[in-house]
Amino acid sequence: MTGATAGGAVALRLHEIEKSFGQTRALKGVSFEVKGGEIHALLGGNGSGKSTLVKILAGVYNADGGSIEVRGHRLRAEATTPAAAQALGLRFVHQQPSTFPDMSVAENLSLGRGFETGVGRNIRWRTVRARARAVLDRFGIDADPGQPLGALGAAEQTMVEIARALQDQEGESDDILVLDEPTASLPAPEVKILLDALRRYAADGQTIVYVTHRLEEVLAVADRVTVLRDGDHIATVPCEGLTHDALVELIVGRSVDSVFPESGGERHKNVALEVRGLRGGPVTGVDLTVRSGEIVGLAGLVGSGRSSLLRMIFGDLRPDAGVLELDGAVIAPRTPLQAMNAGIAYVPETRSDAAFADMTLAENLSAASVPSYWRGGRLHSRAERADTLRLIEAFAVKAAGPGIAFGTLSGGNQQKAILGRWLRRDPRVLLLDEPTHGVDVGARIEIYATIRRAVDAGAAVLVASSDFEELAGLCDRVAVISGGRIVAEAKGAELGSDRLQQLAYTNGGEQ
Amino acid sequence: MSTADPVPGAVADAGQTPLPDVGAASRRSSSSGGVIRHAEAYALPALLVAVAILFSVLPSTSDTFPSMPNVQTIVGNQSVVGIIALAALIPLVCNQFDLSVGATLGLSSILSASVLSSGASIPVAIVVGIAVGGAVGVVNGLLITRAGVNAVIATLGTAIVIHGIVTWKTGGESIVDIPASVTNFGSANTLGVPRTFVALLLVALAVYYLLEHTPFGRYLYSLGSNPSAARLVGLNTNRLVFQSFVASGMLSGAAGVLQLARSGSASPQVGENFTLPALAAAFLSAAAIRPGRFNVGGVIIAIFFVAVLNSGLNLAGAAAYVSDFVNGIALIAGVALSAAFGRGRTGQ
Numbered sequence: 001m002t003g004a005t006a007g008g009a010v011a012l013r014l015h016e017i018e019k020s021f022g023q024t025r026a027l028k029g030v031s032f033e034v035k036g037g038e039i040h041a042l043l044g045g046n047g048s049g050k051s052t053l054v055k056i057l058a059g060v061y062n063a064d065g066g067s068i069e070v071r072g073h074r075l076r077a078e079a080t081t082p083a084a085a086q087a088l089g090l091r092f093v094h095q096q097p098s099t100f101p102d103m104s105v106a107e108n109l110s111l112g113r114g115f116e117t118g119v120g121r122n123i124r125w126r127t128v129r130a131r132a133r134a135v136l137d138r139f140g141i142d143a144d145p146g147q148p149l150g151a152l153g154a155a156e157q158t159m160v161e162i163a164r165a166l167q168d169q170e171g172e173s174d175d176i177l178v179l180d181e182p183t184a185s186l187p188a189p190e191v192k193i194l195l196d197a198l199r200r201y202a203a204d205g206q207t208i209v210y211v212t213h214r215l216e217e218v219l220a221v222a223d224r225v226t227v228l229r230d231g232d233h234i235a236t237v238p239c240e241g242l243t244h245d246a247l248v249e250l251i252v253g254r255s256v257d258s259v260f261p262e263s264g265g266e267r268h269k270n271v272a273l274e275v276r277g278l279r280g281g282p283v284t285g286v287d288l289t290v291r292s293g294e295i296v297g298l299a300g301l302v303g304s305g306r307s308s309l310l311r312m313i314f315g316d317l318r319p320d321a322g323v324l325e326l327d328g329a330v331i332a333p334r335t336p337l338q339a340m341n342a343g344i345a346y347v348p349e350t351r352s353d354a355a356f357a358d359m360t361l362a363e364n365l366s367a368a369s370v371p372s373y374w375r376g377g378r379l380h381s382r383a384e385r386a387d388t389l390r391l392i393e394a395f396a397v398k399a400a401g402p403g404i405a406f407g408t409l410s411g412g413n414q415q416k417a418i419l420g421r422w423l424r425r426d427p428r429v430l431l432l433d434e435p436t437h438g439v440d441v442g443a444r445i446e447i448y449a450t451i452r453r454a455v456d457a458g459a460a461v462l463v464a465s466s467d468f469e470e471l472a473g474l475c476d477r478v479a480v481i482s483g484g485r486i487v488a489e490a491k492g493a494e495l496g497s498d499r500l501q502q503l504a505y506t507n508g509g510e511q
Numbered sequence: 512m513s514t515a516d517p518v519p520g521a522v523a524d525a526g527q528t529p530l531p532d533v534g535a536a537s538r539r540s541s542s543s544g545g546v547i548r549h550a551e552a553y554a555l556p557a558l559l560v561a562v563a564i565l566f567s568v569l570p571s572t573s574d575t576f577p578s579m580p581n582v583q584t585i586v587g588n589q590s591v592v593g594i595i596a597l598a599a600l601i602p603l604v605c606n607q608f609d610l611s612v613g614a615t616l617g618l619s620s621i622l623s624a625s626v627l628s629s630g631a632s633i634p635v636a637i638v639v640g641i642a643v644g645g646a647v648g649v650v651n652g653l654l655i656t657r658a659g660v661n662a663v664i665a666t667l668g669t670a671i672v673i674h675g676i677v678t679w680k681t682g683g684e685s686i687v688d689i690p691a692s693v694t695n696f697g698s699a700n701t702l703g704v705p706r707t708f709v710a711l712l713l714v715a716l717a718v719y720y721l722l723e724h725t726p727f728g729r730y731l732y733s734l735g736s737n738p739s740a741a742r743l744v745g746l747n748t749n750r751l752v753f754q755s756f757v758a759s760g761m762l763s764g765a766a767g768v769l770q771l772a773r774s775g776s777a778s779p780q781v782g783e784n785f786t787l788p789a790l791a792a793a794f795l796s797a798a799a800i801r802p803g804r805f806n807v808g809g810v811i812i813a814i815f816f817v818a819v820l821n822s823g824l825n826l827a828g829a830a831a832y833v834s835d836f837v838n839g840i841a842l843i844a845g846v847a848l849s850a851a852f853g854r855g856r857t858g859q
Contacts (some may be wrong), residue, residue, distance in 0.1 A: 363729070
């Protein structure tokens with residue numbers, strides 16, 4: 001707590017912000033106030049409307065109604081633009097760094113704002129460096145203006161980004177800094193450095209809106225908390241006296257049962273995939289089994305290590321340690337091809353890693369099966385066409401024909417075809433990363449049915465998702481991954497999306 | 512944040528999805544799109560025919576242009592540039608540029624000439640030419656896949672080094688004492704068809720087979736379309752890139768031997784003039800036959816489109832520099848058109 005907040009004037013006032021996407025009301029008239037000089041955490045789970053609200057503040061989306069007021073200057077929320085948000089004094093530091101690691105700290109501070117130039121439009125480096133020096137001192141960053149930014153620690157790099165956003169504010173601290181998951185990619189010691197810096201800035205009067213998933217950080221640093229759920233403003237409360245469980249309860253809307261479930265008896269068949277002590281990158285030690293005929297979910301927040309885990313099993317990332325067993329035999333795939341030959345299939349998180357957009361639907365469906373058409377010195381395109389027609393039917397892909405360009409299909413149909421590309425190989429183990437991300441409801445239902453059919457035929461499926469409702473509905477068992485480890489498991493009666501959210505949050509950040 | 516909330520996610524999907532009602536949209540593009548697809552595919556061939564007819568009836572060229580000798584000259588002279596355009600096509604399919612095709616041709620031409628002039632047999636000279644090209648391809652491939660040098664830089668560098676080697680080896684002089692049996696092949700016709708043209712057709716068929724009817728070709732197109740997706744369907748992307756440069760080098764080497772036969776001498780400057788027209792044709796290939804996709808038929812059409820235009824303008828009395836305009840504009844048009852067709856196909 002900074003303690004500098006009590007009785008601070010209102011710096012930012014949101015009034016009845018409304019936003020709908022089609023039939024979905026993402027924000028149902030959200031109003032709250034942020035006081036000057038406080039750190040105000042903005043919390044909410046999946047679908048809470050938190051992301052939408054930040055995008056409206058940044059001018060990326062226009063709201064359907066409501067207003068934004070910064071220190072008495074009022075803006076209709078229907079008419080926000082990035083320039084208007086900037087003029088109001090809203091400053092954003094996003095989750096993805098927008099800095100230039102190879103360039104110097106001074107250059108990073110000047111880019112986007114402009115360099116001091118002399119009569120010949122030449123950069124006056126001495127002035128630039130002196131100003132950088134002053135900014136670094138003001139923000140308490142231990143760095144030399146001439147150092148390349150990449151040589152600094154991760155927390156310092158974020159602080160330079162914050163300093164760049166705030167260096168030109170007119171008063172000492174009139175601007176409002178919106179930090180969107182600034183710690184998502186920081187290791188734990190760096191998080192502490194950054195949080196200490198934020199506390200100092202707030203103590204000096206800086207107003208900060210802090211968006212995060214990590215509740216420990218909220219409790220450590222925030223003065224007040226606003227919670228959104230399903231587009232409604234649930235509460236804006238002081239952080240003092242709040243407990244972790246109370247926060248989770250606000251976010252999820254149910255009371256917390258903090259007892260972890262025991263992993264029960266296995267009613268499925270033999271173990272198809274066994275992972276023991278797998279480590280590497282963000283994965284810090286995973287033990288996991290998936291049985292034949294079973295769909296196991298992998299619930300985790302951004303940065304939990306879920307995607308890296310799948311890529312390691314598929315041979316696309318090299319683990320530092322650990323054992324993989326497939327049907328009891330140890331495998332160590334060093335390339336995707338070796339994993340494929342062992343009977344593993346993998347659908348990556350983003351379609352841009354799977355789709356050959358300018359090739360045909362037929363070529364996309366057979367991308368992992370080309371050698372099967374290579375007989376007698378040529379590719380048998382007629383057989384390929386016949387198979388394509390059969391697969392289009394089997395996987396309910398809506399397309400004019402095998403020769404259509406893949407990129408012209410909708411996201412849902414592309415995803416169905418990509419799933420078909422792998423399921424036609426009858427894999428032993430199917431790894432899915434966000435299988436329905438950006439897919440409409442109709443296609444979603446068909447994808448779920450397809451996965452279930454594959455499992456009924458004896459495949460083992462491991463599906464990673466941040467959509468906990470999806471996991472609760474689809475999976476037989478869900479493992480919760482956090483900080484690169486499996487921290488809990490839920491099954492049977494425990495498999496509610498609320499319960500999964502509780503588990504993911506309760507263990508989030510505990511590294 | 513961005514991955515967390517389903518509502519903005521759903522909006523992002525609407526943004527990525529060009530056509531909300533897929534079924535209807537695909538049906539539309541199948542009926543009217545078929546006509547457009549055909550128009551795209553055969554616009555350049557039709558233009559080639561139109562230009563040929565134009566010069567055949569234009570008073571200033573109607574005597575000379577449609578004559579048998581002129582047709583034989585056009586057809587015979589394009590074989591060498593045609594083969595190195597096909598060479599450049601192979602790496603281009605997997606999105607890599609080979610700027611060394613012309614220099615490789617020059618090196619092969621000089622070295623096969625020097626073994627011929629020192630008394631080696633023709634088959635030995637051919638093997639030497641192709642092997643030299645393959646060696647250049649191996650160097651390019653290693654630089655790109657092992658050392659991680661960008662293909663444009665790597666092949667530009669090898670092209671400059673090769674030019675130095677050629678000047679050093681020849682002292683700037685052409686090698687002229689070539690056996691008559693070799694030069695006879697280069698200028699002879701079979702049933703009125705220049706033999707070099709027959710060689711071009713054979714190479715074109717071989718490259719067509721490689722790209723369209725083997726897994727290797729399919730993999731190259733996949734790699735060109737989306738490298739990370741290619742990796743995740745189990746392709747060894749580095750090996751494919753390496754092999755494409757070796758194939759390109761060997762074809763360029765073969766073109767060098769053919770150039771020697773055609774011109775009857777090996778000039779140290781010969782290679783430089785071929786690289787840009789060959790790359791222009793390789794690019795322009797995506798604007799014909801299979802729109803949005805670099806392809807063999809498109810290369811052949813593009814080569815002869817530029818050649819017919821140049822020949823006609825030349826016979827009509829246009830200054831020599833006009834052919835530079837034609838080549839330059841063809842290159843730009845090729846890139847622009849293939850980009851436009853590529854966008855159309857993926858709906859972006």
